[in-house]
Amino acid sequence: xxxxxxxxxxxxxxxxxxxxxxxxxxxxxxxxxxxxxxxxxxxxxxxxxxxxxxxxxxxxxxxxxxxxxxxxxxxxxxxxxxxxxxxxxxxxxxxxxxxxxxxxxxxxxxxxxxxxxxxxxxxxxxxxxxxxxxxxxxxxxxxxxxxxxxxxxxxxxxxxxxxxxxxxxxxxxxxxxxxxxxxxxxxxxxxxxxxxxxxxxxxxxxxxxxxxxxxxxxxxxxxxxxxxxxxxxxxxxxxxxxxxxxxxxxxxxxxxxxxxxxxxxxxxxxxxxxxxxxxxxxxxxxxxxxxxxxxxxxxxxxxxxxxxxxxxxxxxxxxxxxxxxxxxxxxxxxxxxxxxxxxxxxxxxxxxxxxxxxxxxxxxxxxxxxxxxxxxxxxxxxxxxxxxxxxxxxxxxxxxxxxxxxxxxxxxxxxxxxxxxxxxxxxxxxxxxxxxxxxx
Numbered sequence: 001x002x003x004x005x006x007x008x009x010x011x012x013x014x015x016x017x018x019x020x021x022x023x024x025x026x027x028x029x030x031x032x033x034x035x036x037x038x039x040x041x042x043x044x045x046x047x048x049x050x051x052x053x054x055x056x057x058x059x060x061x062x063x064x065x066x067x068x069x070x071x072x073x074x075x076x077x078x079x080x081x082x083x084x085x086x087x088x089x090x091x092x093x094x095x096x097x098x099x100x101x102x103x104x105x106x107x108x109x110x111x112x113x114x115x116x117x118x119x120x121x122x123x124x125x126x127x128x129x130x131x132x133x134x135x136x137x138x139x140x141x142x143x144x145x146x147x148x149x150x151x152x153x154x155x156x157x158x159x160x161x162x163x164x165x166x167x168x169x170x171x172x173x174x175x176x177x178x179x180x181x182x183x184x185x186x187x188x189x190x191x192x193x194x195x196x197x198x199x200x201x202x203x204x205x206x207x208x209x210x211x212x213x214x215x216x217x218x219x220x221x222x223x224x225x226x227x228x229x230x231x232x233x234x235x236x237x238x239x240x241x242x243x244x245x246x247x248x249x250x251x252x253x254x255x256x257x258x259x260x261x262x263x264x265x266x267x268x269x270x271x272x273x274x275x276x277x278x279x280x281x282x283x284x285x286x287x288x289x290x291x292x293x294x295x296x297x298x299x300x301x302x303x304x305x306x307x308x309x310x311x312x313x314x315x316x317x318x319x320x321x322x323x324x325x326x327x328x329x330x331x332x333x334x335x336x337x338x339x340x341x342x343x344x345x346x347x348x349x350x351x352x353x354x355x356x357x358x359x360x361x362x363x364x365x366x367x368x369x370x371x372x373x374x375x376x377x378x379x380x381x382x383x384x385x386x387x388x389x390x391x392x393x394x395x396x397x398x399x400x401x402x403x404x405x406x407x408x409x410x411x412x413x414x415x416x417x418x419x420x421x422x423x424x425x426x427x428x429x430x431x432x433x434x435x436x437x438x439x440x
Contacts, residue, residue, distance in 0.1 A: 042133050136177060143178075154289065246312055286421075366394070369391070403426055
């Protein structure tokens, strides 16, 4: 499995950023090669192979801008796309917020490539799929999902001299387990930069156990309940919180970090002192992309330190030095085990994950969405039975203020899209839930 090499990316982008009729050109080159083994209703399908490469070209003509995209990476195809972009840019109205495209920048090089992915079939052993299928069958359940291996690359360049390139590999297993009657379900998911069969088997085994335990769930009335959030559930909430750590969002009154007088809460203590969040693409335990698609290098940054808001992202138009959005998130956890977190609950819930979380009030990051993949009642320090799914109506701002205890952090990601995080199990008092939803 081969992604576009640095040499080939330089060849393509050196042509893409040269155009005499444009004042500036900025190019983003994405490529990916991958293979996937699907499983549908306990039936293992044939492997599927994909390959793709495209260039996104942005041009500036005076104060006019235009962006086009092409899959034709030949010199003639790139020049034709540039001609089209320049022609369309001249028809655009001048921008009130004119800006220059980025120039040369230093690039970090995190270890994101696993050598095993040189073989397109590496990490996708059909015996693994057969083992997952047999485990579901022996439990009287149905298994649907896929295991994929992808090798991809991202490269950016500008006519001002910028060039950055990074390859990465990703092994992703995502399998949904259903009870035979279809009324109970759970999710087994695993991300890694290299094949980790045992970890994926363990994730599916946990999903099978949750699916079995969630049979015949009881209905609860909407109320505030002490809750233990598993890392994947917390990741789903943080996925919506992170974009509010932005100077632009604060300026536009779309962030909980904006005060009533228009100033920001940067430098203020808003969370429990045990809450610290930082990002670092060079992290040994969680390496991530070292630059963004708009050409900003990603630096190690602390966003929250001991409950105090320390940093927010800044784009190139803010008038201050730019600070890129994070490409990973690491949270300092606690020392309690997940069992100890559950043991400290008189009556509450264990939440495995969410479906369709949505921000309904960006000014305080108020979220709503259904629980999913396992919701369990905790009574007297023990899980007693499954609970019908509920609507959560809460903000992660409250969650981080009212945290009671945490476990050590572990690797996870939101289910909607891959974003590497190290997060703990977390216990929070009096989380607000709304009216019950459907069974699944």
